[in-house]
Amino acid sequence: MGYEEGLEAYRSQLLQSLSSPPSRSVSSMSDPIQVYVNERRVGELEGAGMDARLHVQSLDHIETIQLRTEEGTLLGGLVAPEFGYRTSRIQLSSDVIELCVHNIAQGGSLSAVLVPAPSFWSRMGKILGDVTDKLAIRRPDTALAYSMRTVAFTQVLLAIMVVGLIYDRMATWMNPEGEPSFIGQPVALRTVSMTEMDKLEQQLGDLARMQQKVGETLESQQKGIAQLHQTMAQLSSSHESVASSVVMVKEEMEKRQEGPQTDRSTQRPVSDFVQKEQLEAAIKNLTVDNARLSNELARLEEHNQTLSAKLQTASVNASKAVDQNPERLLASQPDMESKNQSVQVVKSLQSPQTQPFLFWVTFSEGTSQESIDQWVHEKKGHKGVINEGWQEVRIVPPAVPPDLFLEQIRGEKIVKAARIRE
Amino acid sequence: MQNTVGKSQVMADHTVTVSRLEEVVSTSDEFDRVVSQALPVLLDRATGYTKRFLRETGQWNDDIEHEKFALRWGSEYLERFLVCGRSEVPCRPLFLFDSLVAKQHSKPEPFCYHPDLLRPLGRFLDGLVARAVVSRDALIALYRHSYGWGAGEVIAVTGLNGLESQRIYKNFRRWRESGWQRTMDEIGLTKTELAELTSQQQRHRQRFNGEAERLIRVAQAHYRKSEPDHYPCLSRAQWREMFTQGYGCDYRIWHLALCLDCMQAAWGLGSSGSLTEEKPRLELLVRP
Numbered sequence A: 001m002g003y004e005e006g007l008e009a010y011r012s013q014l015l016q017s018l019s020s021p022p023s024r025s026v027s028s029m030s031d032p033i034q035v036y037v038n039e040r041r042v043g044e045l046e047g048a049g050m051d052a053r054l055h056v057q058s059l060d061h062i063e064t065i066q067l068r069t070e071e072g073t074l075l076g077g078l079v080a081p082e083f084g085y086r087t088s089r090i091q092l093s094s095d096v097i098e099l100c101v102h103n104i105a106q107g108g109s110l111s112a113v114l115v116p117a118p119s120f121w122s123r124m125g126k127i128l129g130d131v132t133d134k135l136a137i138r139r140p141d142t143a144l145a146y147s148m149r150t151v152a153f154t155q156v157l158l159a160i161m162v163v164g165l166i167y168d169r170m171a172t173w174m175n176p177e178g179e180p181s182f183i184g185q186p187v188a189l190r191t192v193s194m195t196e197m198d199k200l201e202q203q204l205g206d207l208a209r210m211q212q213k214v215g216e217t218l219e220s221q222q223k224g225i226a227q228l229h230q231t232m233a234q235l236s237s238s239h240e241s242v243a244s245s246v247v248m249v250k251e252e253m254e255k256r257q258e259g260p261q262t263d264r265s266t267q268r269p270v271s272d273f274v275q276k277e278q279l280e281a282a283i284k285n286l287t288v289d290n291a292r293l294s295n296e297l298a299r300l301e302e303h304n305q306t307l308s309a310k311l312q313t314a315s316v317n318a319s320k321a322v323d324q325n326p327e328r329l330l331a332s333q334p335d336m337e338s339k340n341q342s343v344q345v346v347k348s349l350q351s352p353q354t355q356p357f358l359f360w361v362t363f364s365e366g367t368s369q370e371s372i373d374q375w376v377h378e379k380k381g382h383k384g385v386i387n388e389g390w391q392e393v394r395i396v397p398p399a400v401p402p403d404l405f406l407e408q409i410r411g412e413k414i415v416k417a418a419r420i421r422e
Numbered sequence B: 001m002q003n004t005v006g007k008s009q010v011m012a013d014h015t016v017t018v019s020r021l022e023e024v025v026s027t028s029d030e031f032d033r034v035v036s037q038a039l040p041v042l043l044d045r046a047t048g049y050t051k052r053f054l055r056e057t058g059q060w061n062d063d064i065e066h067e068k069f070a071l072r073w074g075s076e077y078l079e080r081f082l083v084c085g086r087s088e089v090p091c092r093p094l095f096l097f098d099s100l101v102a103k104q105h106s107k108p109e110p111f112c113y114h115p116d117l118l119r120p121l122g123r124f125l126d127g128l129v130a131r132a133v134v135s136r137d138a139l140i141a142l143y144r145h146s147y148g149w150g151a152g153e154v155i156a157v158t159g160l161n162g163l164e165s166q167r168i169y170k171n172f173r174r175w176r177e178s179g180w181q182r183t184m185d186e187i188g189l190t191k192t193e194l195a196e197l198t199s200q201q202q203r204h205r206q207r208f209n210g211e212a213e214r215l216i217r218v219a220q221a222h223y224r225k226s227e228p229d230h231y232p233c234l235s236r237a238q239w240r241e242m243f244t245q246g247y248g249c250d251y252r253i254w255h256l257a258l259c260l261d262c263m264q265a266a267w268g269l270g271s272s273g274s275l276t277e278e279k280p281r282l283e284l285l286v287r288p
């Protein structure tokens, strides 16, 4: 095959697979769905007909979200907005995955919910829809954002404990007479006999059943967390409707004080009345939700403390070990050595404003070192490392949003390009 | 198509398609409709951008390997655009597409480029490891292709438990049934090239595996960045702890598949420290 033909054949093949994207095959319906944030795998949603959810908190801005099967098929995705919320509902045969992504100045969060039944979806969708529609221009209460982190943190601890439990149980089950356990059995890989293989398979089957039991326990725990999430979603929705009602009422009152109603219709008092009623109802909802939430939080807090205590005693290294992933999504501290970081991480997140603002910049061709230094000095900044021509610069956080700030920088003569991430 | 009338007709169609892509689409369905009619145009556009990027970064050469490389990434971007763009409505598809591609190229090292990875063996390895990043089936298959192991051996080496084990068997089955072929199609390895790889290996086993080991390290180092939040390499003591305590299941599966050094460091821990066998060396399997 010649150069041209070979290339053309390849091109046609690619086009063909693009035009008939393989859907989620029936056989893989029960398999977990892989979730990627910024093209990095962050976790998975159990696909076996139950409702599953994943909450991801990231210190970096979330740019893209992708859902894939175990085969790698791209099922759906979302491009996150620079700031604020975006939701997307992705239909996978009978299941629906609801994505809600939220970017703020200090990072982003994603919540992915797999909803098997439409009835449940409609409830969830309404809640999420309400939140998104109303909150699109507003950042949620910071306290709420922190409590979200607490929840994510608690989930990490729960996961650690459950993994510990599974292991303990298994060790006990597998090892009733103190014999070496299955996992620990010395097996020369290439010389496993057929009988051993059969035994192995049987053991695998047993193990799977036991795991299922543990899985059920885990599921019920997850449901608790799920309820809390839902409560919080409702709470922020109520928060918002109260806020908007207050604004409307205020406006109304101001207008009335300004002068006689010239162009208002006579229906106004009626709508005022309705609004007032709505407002009262919303406030009532809010109070109830608030109380429920603080109860939940108090309970979780307590649970948290017990768990941390257990963790500490159980193993010094437990916290560093269990899938670094969720912890590191909470904070970008890449070194393995920072043990016990989970607790510090949550704390350190509480004062993000005091951290310097960091960005990367390249300069126009022929810019002298002198003028670069001069420029950095004007910005009251400090130079950091240089990586592949990109100069790291730290400054006091700018008054304008990061993107606007970058735009401004890019407009400057000596600057060739600027970006936030390395 | 060779005559002038045909060519000018193609040009005219092209112009119509492009101008339609520049208009606003307001629903996801409309997006699908407009975009699916313009796949060739969009593929060529993304490929063109990728070629330009490679040229500008001094990574281009006028040969079929580079052309294929640009095509492969162009198609990769287009696939993401097809799926993610739907959520961006209302939008002008062409501008959205351009900005998505530009965003990809503004990342540091948007793809794994190495001249040796453009030859058939390198393409095979690069394609395999790249696929492992997005497909769990391919990730597990990496153990098979790198060391020749079957599902049982993968389970023993990584020290997995019941449920995870069942998944490994599934991963293996799907990879054999369709995953491998799909990946080969994706990287554009022809039957002839695959046969040539196999015969090279038969003729010069040691040299072939040595070269494969060198190349897979390049690919692994690049694609490990996509591991779940970048699991770092660990010492043998740290691996031992993870195996004996039974945590970090994902960590083990992901990192050991994508790191030859850690594979050797953690060797024997999963099957309870049996060190009777030598540490695993790369023994490439071309077919699943």
Ligand SMILES: [Zn+2]
Residues within 6 Å of the ligand: B232, B233, B234, B255, B259, B261, B262, B263
């Ligand atoms: Zn490693």
